[in-house]
Amino acid sequence: MPMYGDLGNKLVQNAKRTQNLAHLPPYQTELVRSVAREVRDLDRDVASLLEPFQESFDPAADQATACTLLVNHMSMRRNKRCLLAYHRTRTDKLEELVWNGSDLLDLAGQQTGGAGPTNGMNGPTDSSSSSSSLSPQEEDYVRQYGDLLAAYKGHWTDIDLTGSLEPPRDLFIDVRVLKDAGEIQTEYG
Amino acid sequence: MSYYDIDSILTDAEKIPCTFQLDVPELGYLDNSPGQTLKAGARVALPLWLAELLAITSTGSSDDQNKSYVAFDLPHALRNDVVQALKAEPLAVPLRDQSAHFYSLATHMMDLSEEPELSATLRKTFVRRAAEIALHARKLGGGTGKGDEGGSNLGVGGAGEEFLRGLDEWERRLFRKAHDGTRAGKEWMEKIKKN
Amino acid sequence: MDIDDILREVDPTFHEVPQEKRDLQDLTRAWVAERSAPELLSWPSDGLFERISDSIRRQIERIEEMTGDMDPKTNFALIVIQTELERFKFLVRSYLRARLSKIDRHALHYLSTDELRARLSDTEMAYASRHQALLHNHYLSSFLSSFPPALQNLNDTSGGIAMVDTPDLESAVFIRLLNDSLVMGRGVDTDDTSEFQEGDIVILRWSDAKSLVESGRAELV
Amino acid sequence: MALPLPPGLTQPEVAFLAEMELVTIVPRQRLESISLLGGQTPPLRPPHRAELPLWLALLLKKQRRANIVPPPWLHPASLSEIITRESKDNPDAFSSPPPPPSRAHPTEPGRARRLAESDANLSPPFQPSCTADAPAGYLPYHWLEVAEALLAHAGDDMPVAAGEVRSLLRDLVEVRAAKMRSSTSTLESFGGGLTSLRGVGAMELAESRGFVLGVVDGVRKLGASAEATRREEEEFGGGRDVSDDESDEDMGI
Numbered sequence: 001m002p003m004y005g006d007l008g009n010k011l012v013q014n015a016k017r018t019q020n021l022a023h024l025p026p027y028q029t030e031l032v033r034s035v036a037r038e039v040r041d042l043d044r045d046v047a048s049l050l051e052p053f054q055e056s057f058d059p060a061a062d063q064a065t066a067c068t069l070l071v072n073h074m075s076m077r078r079n080k081r082c083l084l085a086y087h088r089t090r091t092d093k094l095e096e097l098v099w100n101g102s103d104l105l106d107l108a109g110q111q112t113g114g115a116g117p118t119n120g121m122n123g124p125t126d127s128s129s130s131s132s133s134l135s136p137q138e139e140d141y142v143r144q145y146g147d148l149l150a151a152y153k154g155h156w157t158d159i160d161l162t163g164s165l166e167p168p169r170d171l172f173i174d175v176r177v178l179k180d181a182g183e184i185q186t187e188y189g
Numbered sequence: 190m191s192y193y194d195i196d197s198i199l200t201d202a203e204k205i206p207c208t209f210q211l212d213v214p215e216l217g218y219l220d221n222s223p224g225q226t227l228k229a230g231a232r233v234a235l236p237l238w239l240a241e242l243l244a245i246t247s248t249g250s251s252d253d254q255n256k257s258y259v260a261f262d263l264p265h266a267l268r269n270d271v272v273q274a275l276k277a278e279p280l281a282v283p284l285r286d287q288s289a290h291f292y293s294l295a296t297h298m299m300d301l302s303e304e305p306e307l308s309a310t311l312r313k314t315f316v317r318r319a320a321e322i323a324l325h326a327r328k329l330g331g332g333t334g335k336g337d338e339g340g341s342n343l344g345v346g347g348a349g350e351e352f353l354r355g356l357d358e359w360e361r362r363l364f365r366k367a368h369d370g371t372r373a374g375k376e377w378m379e380k381i382k383k384n
Numbered sequence: 385m386d387i388d389d390i391l392r393e394v395d396p397t398f399h400e401v402p403q404e405k406r407d408l409q410d411l412t413r414a415w416v417a418e419r420s421a422p423e424l425l426s427w428p429s430d431g432l433f434e435r436i437s438d439s440i441r442r443q444i445e446r447i448e449e450m451t452g453d454m455d456p457k458t459n460f461a462l463i464v465i466q467t468e469l470e471r472f473k474f475l476v477r478s479y480l481r482a483r484l485s486k487i488d489r490h491a492l493h494y495l496s497t498d499e500l501r502a503r504l505s506d507t508e509m510a511y512a513s514r515h516q517a518l519l520h521n522h523y524l525s526s527f528l529s530s531f532p533p534a535l536q537n538l539n540d541t542s543g544g545i546a547m548v549d550t551p552d553l554e555s556a557v558f559i560r561l562l563n564d565s566l567v568m569g570r571g572v573d574t575d576d577t578s579e580f581q582e583g584d585i586v587i588l589r590w591s592d593a594k595s596l597v598e599s600g601r602a603e604l605v
Numbered sequence: 606m607a608l609p610l611p612p613g614l615t616q617p618e619v620a621f622l623a624e625m626e627l628v629t630i631v632p633r634q635r636l637e638s639i640s641l642l643g644g645q646t647p648p649l650r651p652p653h654r655a656e657l658p659l660w661l662a663l664l665l666k667k668q669r670r671a672n673i674v675p676p677p678w679l680h681p682a683s684l685s686e687i688i689t690r691e692s693k694d695n696p697d698a699f700s701s702p703p704p705p706p707s708r709a710h711p712t713e714p715g716r717a718r719r720l721a722e723s724d725a726n727l728s729p730p731f732q733p734s735c736t737a738d739a740p741a742g743y744l745p746y747h748w749l750e751v752a753e754a755l756l757a758h759a760g761d762d763m764p765v766a767a768g769e770v771r772s773l774l775r776d777l778v779e780v781r782a783a784k785m786r787s788s789t790s791t792l793e794s795f796g797g798g799l800t801s802l803r804g805v806g807a808m809e810l811a812e813s814r815g816f817v818l819g820v821v822d823g824v825r826k827l828g829a830s831a832e833a834t835r836r837e838e839e840e841f842g843g844g845r846d847v848s849d850d851e852s853d854e855d856m857g858i
Contacts, residue, residue: 402644402645404641404642404643404644405643405644407643408625408642408643408644409727409731412622412625412730412731416614416622419610419612419613419614419618420612420613420614421612422612436642439642440642443642446640457637460636460668460670461637461639463664464639464641464646464661464664465639465640465641467660467661467664468641468642468643468660468661469642471621471624471660472642472643474621478608478618481607481608482607482608482610484607484608485606485607485608488606488607552822554822554825555818555822556817556818556821556822556825557818558613558802558810558814558818560728562726562728563726567799568798569797569798569799570798570832571797571798571799571832572824572825572828572829572831572832572835573797573828573831573832573835574797574798575797575798576797576798576799578799578801580801581705581803582705583702583703583705583728583803584801584803585801585802585803585804585805585810586799586800586801586802587799587800587801587802587817587818587821588798588799588800589798589825592798600726603728605807605810
């Protein structure tokens, strides 16, 4: 018997794998929908459990109901956490790609060019005409974050914020060229 | 304990043996019997994210203020024979077989109930195994002495491989850090000679 | 020999450190500290980055002027200037990105109180608020808007685990003592207090190191 | 992710930092002062020595415009002395770092100027410890980076064959690596809150940082509940929960 939270766990396991991948695996549209649906179902259960009590529910007087309510509440929060962490893991990845200068076309093309689906979760629901591994919302996010980063970079145009994070080596190659031209100046040497 | 942290969320999914302290008609599904009442005394393995709050929330019962919805035991991964084995020979136990989030799970449990002896044993275990992890990481990362690996760069050998396979998530991260540190040091040394 | 040189010879304590040199030292320290601290440190309030940003701009202009000059002597100076410029650019870049990365990870935390907000520069504030808004929007449009209204917040602290992630201030760090100091460090079994000498390197929790670092008695390494 | 690097400087970053160390050069050519972002460079007038940051000294050296004077601690006699100290005299600890300026002898030539108040809080790489007047017998914080850079690019400026210095350095690296290892295996079985790594070098630290701090943090987390219990007990003296009334009585003792 699958229990509340099990589907959320699948999302998080997917996120765990995503962390270790260079590319972004397909967005789990169906799984996300199911987990969100579970939250709404639980919320309805809570409402119907509370209905007979009007506004005056006393947990100490009806401990069994209180316990069920607590379980439902925790399950909703658990699902919310799983959904947020799943999406956050992916936006982290997307932001990294934006920092590295990939654009939306690169990202969208990953799935067709890449190793294909990495697990069995992308059922027929994912097979819209475009085979992007990003959800439409994620595509929007990439655009918006790209704009945000560009705006921030604009304050620091001279230092090239997306430049290398490796400390600069000296300009030795240039120097060697210079040596040929500049070896003349030995007047004081 | 971070809300968005994937490992923390996965740790919270670990199952804890719990005993219900009251009848709950709606929760039969937790014990594979949907539609039936979950009876007081029923033993159910609940994920930590659920067990934790059920165990610390008071029922508000007038006859027993301390009574909570469930009582819990230490999870299977932390049972006594595992702890005894770790005490005897910390390197011989594949922690990952107990739980991929062994230490993380343990810290949760120790927050829930005081386990001073467990805490002391696990700290010793962790430090002892960390030293071993560093040793393997140096070998794989290409440490200072080149001669002592004996052939293959992956010269961990059977026992070593077995040990590394048994690392839990904390230890894997530690291994990666040690390995990266050694490798970056080596790369720097090689680079400086070229430039 | 100029007047400073003469003064320096007769009076060994005459040693006015030029602003540029001090700025380089401050920038370097700020970089090392930000790369090492588990939490976001304060944006320097003394105009350090405004000054550095200005001088980088001026240096780039100078390079453009010098590039036309084919005199080999100028040419070598140009190499030196460019090499140094790249070093400065790297320091500023790595510093800014170390900060952004911390701001990204704990945005809601750093936006939560006036005191924490004061650590960010104006540009960082604008970035952090906008980034957070983008994320919230993204969650809403992806799934969150279908939730019951009470569950749509991103800053709940009830029900088990707080949603606003915070940096772990108990993380261990390495510091170097800049003065002889008495240092207190909390541990699991015992809390230690020891006298350390200038130059000593010590491992302790950031929460115990912080006041030493902020008062200039120690620095992160 | 704006910065895909672990906390703390990486090895290339440490090497970059070490390139800010001042070294002493002997110019082979005149060079006028250059206005850099970090201040004016001194005008170079052969054969007068000058002090420059390592990155600039290396640039001049590669151009054969200058020779670099190796710091006294890099001389074979000094290295041998340090190796003896590290392996025999004090096998458990790193040897002492060079005395800080505030403790340096005020009459020692070449050091007095560093007593100037504005320099008081200087630390590596800005506290000169790799110049020609640095003391022999002490390894400065950036010893390995500076030594390797000089050997790689200014080997012919060494007082003896570079190979000899190199092999001494290798011995030293070995001796100290073993120390780093043993210090990390003892330091965390602790439950104490302070661990001194006096005399450790920047590169050594960078190599072990992630691991060492990972172990310390792990021990802290595994001990968190035990530590909380200890603190409660210490606060309440006996370990029993003391109500307000009782503590008032206690205060009257």
